[in-house]
Amino acid sequence: MLGQPRDFLPGVISMKHRTLLAGAGVAVAAGAGIRWLTRGPDHDAAAATLWSHRSTTGSLEFADLVHYATLAANSHNAQPWLFQHTPVGVLISPDFSRSLPVVDGDAHHLFASLGCAAENLMLATRAAGRSSEIAFDPSGAGRVQVAAGVVGATRDALFDAIPDRQCTRCDYDGRAIGTADRMLLQKAARVDGCELLLIEDLVRVEQVLELILLATALQASDPAFVAELRSWLRFNAGAAVDSGDGLYVACSGIPTLPTWLGSLLFAAFFKPAAERERHARQVRSSAGLAVFVADLDDRAHWVQAGRSYQRFALQATALGIRHAHLNQPLEVAPIRRQLGALLGVGDRRVDLLLRYGHAAAMPRSLRRPVRDVIVAA
Ligand SMILES: Cc1cc2nc3c(=O)[nH]c(=O)nc-3n(C[C@H](O)[C@H](O)[C@H](O)COP(=O)(O)O)c2cc1C
Known part of the structure; x- marks a missing residue:
């Protein structure tokens, strides 16, 4: 446990840069009296259909593989990807029309998100019985290829966890995680060119938290950041299901x-x-912080960082451990460098920062239909 959660307004638990309506006024305004105004398509039914396995027999079509890929974590849930069936497997292309120019000016998060999707796709291909490899296309187009290989691969526990994974943005219960679980997380996150640091030392956590809070305040004071974030918020079930x-x-x-x-x-x-x-409370209620650091600061390595994180997230899910991102200090370049110096990562860029621990599940995010992200060969 990193510290005692401090007093907060029950019922008004907000989230990171992505969804935040902190304050008592919101709770009052959002009371039962106006709930009828937000009636819309059934979010729960849509989520239940989405977050499910596509086959119990092991046979998976191309659309099924894409389904698993789209269940990956991705920045702002902008889903900046397009999938193409090729003779060797699946090509994932960046969809720059869904980039986040303010918070993600160099498209770092976008390529990390492609890495998350590629990892899910690889796990699904293997679950369907084929070996699978991920390669970054060096042509400059920023594409990621997930090639299917020989028959004989087997289903992985990480694959089974895909429909259960979520980013859980609430206060956690303060419980620590065990040594065996920590080792499994480290093992699952192993990907070429990327290192995972787990931070549970209270002093070090507070030092990182300082930088999180610094960046949080800067972002929350930046009208461009706030406007971009607001444009991705879905304030009711109807808006979430429609988009x-x-x-x-x-x-x-x-x-x-x-x-x-x-x-x-x-x-x-x-x-x-x-x-x-809110962020101070959430960090102090968590068991620890996870930091992903790739060897080089380029698109290929951002993809690797995303893959490593997605594997961590799936292993955590399989172990009943929750996680949520806290990337604010990485999104403000001078603070990111300060964090790198604090963690002693040398010239390397800190790619992703999150917290982990224990908490109940939250409602699920949604995805666009698979047909909207498939492009013809
Ligand atoms: C590269 C990357 C950066 C992210 N950054 C943040 C973040 O800073 N704060 C946050 O709350 N969630 C962050 N997320 C989580 C996404 O918002 C989340 O994956 C998305 O909303 C879909 O929700 P789900 O993962 O629960 O399905 C990030 C995810 C990725 C892959």
Whole structure:
């Protein structure tokens, strides 16, 4: 346990940079009296259909493989990917129309997200009985190839965990994780060109938290950052189901609202002080921090960092361990360098930062239909 969760407003648990309507005003405004205004398509039914295995027999079509790929974590749930069936397997291309120019100006998170999708796709290909390899296309197009190989591969426990994984953005219960679980997480995250650091020392956690809070305050004061984030928030079930993308506020325990009201209140309540307090509480209720550091700072290695993280997340899920991202200090270049110096990673870029621990599940995120992300060969 990293520290005692401090007092907070029950029912108004907000989330990182992605969904935050902290403050009592929101809770009041979002009360039962206006809930009827947010009626919409059934989010729970859509989520239950989405987050399920496609085959119990081991036979998987191309669309099924893409289904598993799209269940990967991805920044802002923008789903910046397109999938193409090729003679050797599947080609994943970046969809730059879904990039995040403010928070992710160099497309680092976008390529890490492609790595997450590639890892799921590789696990699914193997579950379907074929060996599989991931390669980054060096041509400059930024594509990732997941090639299918010989028959004889077997289903992995990480594959089984794909439909259960989620980023869980709530306060955790403060319980530590055991040594055996820590070792399994380290082992699962092993990917060429990428290192995982697990931080549980209280002093070091507080030092990292300082930088998280610094970056959080900067981002929450930046109108461009706030506007971009707001454009990806889905304030009610209808908006979440209609778009199939973005950050559904209920995933962070935030009451749903009509879009116009949610948008209005977000602007009023997304403030640096509230954000800092929420992140401090969430870090101190976690068991530890996980840091992913790739050998080089280029697209190929950002993909590797995403793969390593996705494997960590699936192993954690299989062990009943939750996680959530805290990438704010990595999104502000000078603070990212400060964090790198603090962690002694030399010239390497810190790619991803998250917390892990124990908590109950939160509502699920959604995805766009598979047909929307498949492109013809
Ligand atoms: C590269 C990358 C960066 C991310 N950064 C953050 C972040 O800073 N804060 C956060 O709350 N979630 C972050 N996420 C998590 C995504 O928002 C999350 O995966 C997405 O909303 C879909 O939700 P799910 O993973 O629960 O399916 C990140 C995910 C990836 C892959």
